[in-house]
Amino acid sequence: MHDLIATTALGEAGPRADRFEGLSIAENPDFALVSVAARLDRQEGLSAAMKKAFGLALPDVGLSRAKGALSAFWTGPDQWMIEAPHDSHEDLAAQLGAALGENASVVEQNDGWVRFDIEGPRASDMFERLCPLDTRRMQPDAVSRTSIEHLGCFVLRRDAGEAFSVLGPRSSAGSLHHALCTAARSAL
């Protein structure tokens, strides 16, 4: 029997947290992620099945919406990501696959992504050095894909305060973390 030790995307035993003046960058490993893409001409069937099974109305362009433990965010035309706490929803892809059937292509994304939660009044001072997004003008439920340090990342605004999440490719977690911290240091 293998005796494996779980590590975070940054290769450490626990999630990394960095504090700056007016800003914190915290790795958050507790999320399950599943991509859902409507099949051809099945957009309405997908929306209905999602609403029936999870009570979740899929959000419109550039938005996210939460319902209970699940939250969905728009990633492209007829495509969404569904997020939930990992410990309670590790099998999220199987649940969604069973509920959505032939309406959608469902792909588990667990462990493919790294998530950094960024909070504080100076967050936008950091983002403006990293990506073309105008995070100051993002609505509380807005989400957008953008390039950070040449990596395709999702930037989600979590609430009316200055709370954001950045989802980036896990295999480049170290580079993304370095970029975030370097921009934060230079801005603050």
Place this chain on the structure above:
Amino acid sequence: MIINHPLLGPRDAQEFTYLGDAALIDRPDWQGEDAQSRFYEYLYLRDNPAGTHRELWFHEGGDRSWLVVTRNTVSHEILQVELARDVARAKGRSK
């Protein structure tokens, strides 16, 4: 250059990559009798207009949708931006 994405609004051109002439959407029928000459034209022959040009752009640093951008190649003015799938569907394509 700012590209006015039909879904996401104005976005900087650095988020996009360029493919080429929007005529690439009209892929010839590979089973047609004249397939060989049509594919030769499809693959190699391009107009190179000084002026209005319809071209395919990919929103690589964004929502990864393909766009048909009508652009003036002299002034770089962007005249129209459409989702490529809408353009293809308007031509009766379902996929």
